[in-house]
Amino acid sequence: MRLLPQTNWHGWQGSRKRRSGVETKELKDCAADLWEAARMLHDGQVVGIPTETVYGLAADARNPQAVAQVFAAKGRPADNPLIVHIASMEQLTEIAAEVPPLAKRLAEQFWPGPLTMILPKQASIPEITSGGLDTVGIRMPSHPVARALIRLSGVPIAAPSANISGYPSPTTAAHVMRDMQGKIAAVVDGGPCTVGVESTVISLEGADSVRILRPGYVTKEMLESVAAHVSLDPAILHQLKEGQTVRSPGMKYKHYSPRAHVILADGSWKGFAALVEQRKTAHTYALVFDGEGETLSVPILTYGKNDQEQAQQIFSKLRELDDLGAQLVFVRAPSADGVGLAVYNRLIRAAGFEVIQV
Template structure:
């Protein structure tokens, strides 16, 4: 099919909403990354998402809503704690795992009896949900396993000819996928996937916040995938990525000792001038690094990198989300120097 590139004008948003209502798949902007959107209640439409991405069927999708009152049409029950978290963090990059409503088919939930729900803060995303009148299932709009897209051009490159349209809403301001949490009782949550909403932020609402082991470690064979982004290898460019932990002098020495033809480094802003290999930078603070990391991984492929040594970010705050994406991009190949 011919994939239309639409603007965020009223007429184009109405066209995109009509496509969604008719059971088509549309690339849409959110504040986190671009999503591959379809009617979450339409199994055939959702099946097109999996086909376009090449996504495993056991990897659940997140359902997006535009208003809090729409939550009860997606989740069969909503605990008081979920409402408190929604009041604090919605609209925004927080996904909550809740018992799914019967209207949500098992293909959307990855075969689980739960569903991830969030309300995006991106105005274009919410407008499309409102105009279409349906809850939208929207995983990242990339080929499965490849770095997530943060511009409409990334989506067109991955999805041209596979989906009906892409809405250009500009660059994503956050740059990594939403934080995913599971509620565990009345006063406890577990972070399944880190994102812009950090453990410290959640602790302003919830007394007990824990980090799932799978954030920094591989799932065991046969273990259920409770959230998107928990698979072994994910977010990976075609280049071979290795994550390097350590101070700059040791990092630089190690890279120069192990560099081969086609080796690049991905380092912090202000670093790299004394390296003997070509390099890109991806910011200094954790929010900057989250905003840039996927675009830089894609750029390394564009410039022909065969191997990439990445300077590991500080795994605290939003930096934990960046570290989580990079450790999966590297297939858990981490070297300490």
């Protein structure tokens, strides 16, 4: 991608006609198309964009009408807050009312990259963006297309995953087009996502303590290189209680789920194979690790041999199972260590917390 200059949009009135909802334009990672996407964002329209984690449904974070279009396109519950994406440290103080020293240290270590920090929000961030909270999640993506669009549009971008709410997140532009055709202005194709699961979301619990609200590529061990104390929120592996406040995307609702009924099986291969054979029905599939599954009597898909490969592949494999017509899917549970915790977290939600120990 050729780098483009910073744009002064002052006085630009968006002379293009606003899209009617019957066409979603497919744009490429080239100068002319990035300009067009940036103009759409500045004009209050919604654009699917690539990040290193998953594709996002981008809109001007400070424009309530634009953000409302994101919620409408996704069918997203209004109390599920959005993450605001920035392209520079200067933008951080425009979004956050307070930036503690620990937040600055974490930003120096992990930005740009897949880490979201929950911070007190400026009054310029509307309640619809923050889910009615007085805090907001902020991150600086490392994907060059995402950062270019933030710079060119001149607006901070609110960008939840660009999928129908509850469905597996999109990791290619084709996934976004399948979910959002006719609902948004455009999709920018920046290639497959390299990380494959959403960012790690953290809150700051004091001068030197961090709580992980949603696991991602930035692991607990990595955070411990900066913060003295790092804890895991119970909602990572357990369902929130009725009425409990959502502090981060991905905490409260059933997420990441294909149309098929997903059962997560945690334990040995022998136990997994026995479970599948005992409970299989018509249109049953198994999602297993690379090199496994040859002895099963049901069709299989594999999703990698280590936690990083599993993170990259899990959402695309869940979507593929729907394409194959799967009705019941047994999934081999990954390790809950390192990046594997992020994959495990997504899978227990895809399974509606139906986990069987084998």
